[in-house]
Amino acid sequence: MMDTLLLLALNGLIWGLIIALIALGLSIIFGLLDVINIAHGDFFMVGTVVAWFTLEYTGNFWLGFVTAPLFGFILGALIQRTVIQSIRGAAALSIVATFGLSLILQESVRIVFGPTPRRILPPISGTIPLFGIEYDIYRIFAAALSIAALAGFFYFLQYTKVGTWMRAVRHDRDTAIAMGIPAQRVYVLTFAIGFGLAAFGGAVAAPITTVDFRGGVDILPFCFMAVIIGGLGNLPGTAAAAVLLAFMEGVIQSVADPTVARIASLVLMSAVLLLRPQGLFGGFVR
Amino acid sequence: MTARNIERALFAAFAAFMLSVPWTIPALLSGFWVNLIAEILIWSLFAASVNLLFGYVGLLSFGQALYFGFGMYGVGIGIDHLGLTFWPAFGLGIIAAMAMALVSGILAVRLTWHYFAIITVVFSLIFYFLAVSMKWLTGGDDGINFSMPPTFTFGKSVWSFTDQTFQYFFILATVTLCFYLMHRVVRSPLGKAFLAIRDNDVRASLIGLNVYLLRLVAFVMAGFLAGVAGALFAFFGRYASATYMFYQVSGEAVVWAIVGGAGTLFGPIIGTSVFILIRELVSTHWEHHALIVGFVAILVVRLAPKGLAGLWADWLENLEKPAADGIAVNTLRTEP
Secondary structure (H helix, E strand, O other), rough: HHHHHHHHHHHHHHHHHHHHHHHHHHHHHHHHHHOOOOOHHHHHHHHHHHHHHHHHHHHOOOHHHHHHHHHHHHHHHHHHHHHHHHHHHHHHHHHHHHHHHHHHHHHHHHHHHHOOOOOOOOOOOOEEOOOOOEHHHHHHHHHHOOOOOHHHHHHHHHHHHHHHHHHHHHOOOHHHHOOOOHHHHHHHHHHHHHHHHEEEEHHHHHHOOOOOOOOOOOOHHHHHHHHHHHHOOHHHHHHHHHHHHHHHHHHHOOOHHHHHHHHHHHHHHHHHHHHOOOOOOOOOOO | HHHHEEEEEEHHHHHHHHHHHHHHHHHOOOOOHHHOOOHHHHHHHHHHHHHHHHHOOOOOOOOOOOHHHHHHHHHHHHHOOOOHHHHHHHHHHHHHHHHHHHHHHHHHHOOHHHHHHHHHHHHHHHHHHHHOHHHHHHHOOEEEEOOOOOOOOEEEEEEEEOOOHHHHHHHHHHHHHHHHHHHHHHHHHHHHHHHHHHHHHHHHHOOOOOOHHHHHHHHHHHHHHHHHHHHHHHHHHOOHHOOOHOOOHHHHHHHHHHHHHHOOOOOHHHHHHHHHHHHHHHOOOOOOEEEEEEHHHHHHHOOOOOHHHHHHHHHHHHHHEEEEEEEEHHHHHOOO
């Protein structure tokens, strides 16, 4: 009993770290571009598929950690220039545009990858003893990788020039432009980084979950909830909320079936929304 | 011809077409298309429920599928489990949807904008997962199939949905009635209050409107529209299934309403027709019709940001303008 609880709680924790990566991208895209990105789950899905193709054609799984985010970054920049730029500021239109994007991404993947879900074997198999249970090594590795990516992203945002630009544009666009910050390039970069983060999350998660053209559909509401519960615009809050949500669901799964666990976490989430609409971790941070 | 006359003529032509569908369409195409038009009518009503909230009150609901699903299951469970006849089952579906809208609305309309969108998704997901797991009641993803009870029985003559023409006219009449009701509401003082809240909720509350109560009223009305659509769809397909409660169904209705033109009466009909017709026309020739749908959504956003109905309104306005200039020129000439 204790072992199952521990196993599922750990699984939830690691899944939450991956979700945090995806939700962060969603949050910066929303915060800077005012885009409600319905296609963000599919960005994750594209990451899993690129990882699968990389393994298939090069035989090297590790390369996927480079190709997936790179592919996401380039595609994200292209999509921003062609689709997102023309609708800047109109949140309702962004829903329609990204809905269209989501259909295009899913259908394109269905054409090139096929409709059947596939699995990737973890590149490192085996287990190690952890808190008295035998735990899958790859999941530990995935957690470490996610934490490294999260840390890297926050470092980038806080201590690099471009990261400072991004924070400046989010804080006050007009002043930032007056100070000579190339806001247009920042928008492209933000969308590209958001896609890249989600695709990296996809590559990390590929051996844990299944690779499927509909793989982004279930994950999308979860990411939105993390963004809202963490507090809109509060990036560390978003990451913490994602981990907390997935961890909690893992814990509940040890006593109930997955659907009941999902329902329980959704009920809890509505309670948070109603009682603390500013998010669990403080108010609106701009 | 003035813009008003053009719109009247167009409306008359549209009404005449809708009334003649059961005879003209099978002659031109096939009976399948009569059912497709009936289906478009039902989904238009569903998109109208999103439009009532977003286009008139400014609340973006991503969870209208919940009330669609309750309408559907009210009918399905009513007929299959409780052995109800047509009208009580129809009533049960609508009441179930409205009751659910009232309960969730009491909580949800306290929030606005993003928070409202998220809480409506959360509510609809809760009941989606409940419906999936409570297989004994809902049949889960497989759903409930039921046999159709007759709608009217006059002595020996029986009218039921098994007759395609009757089915079509029943759906047409119900959807028309709902759109007429919505038209009346939008034109009424209540509708003006909705618009005031949409444009500026603070000002609306300052002139003495009870913003919370009005939003709740709109939410229950939208639940009614979605519930009627769901109940009709259950009769139409003779089944109810949890898949129609998933958030993607809600999302599609949002897209249909915005593409057609949010805040206009006919916008949702236009948007729904465009997307369902593309799906049907392309899917028979090409398996990957979703690609086309995706590109159309993006194109509409780029070319018609006010929706297709907005594009039409702009076109009519341009038509009026040169005419107005012409009159001005004439009056100038007649001046001595």
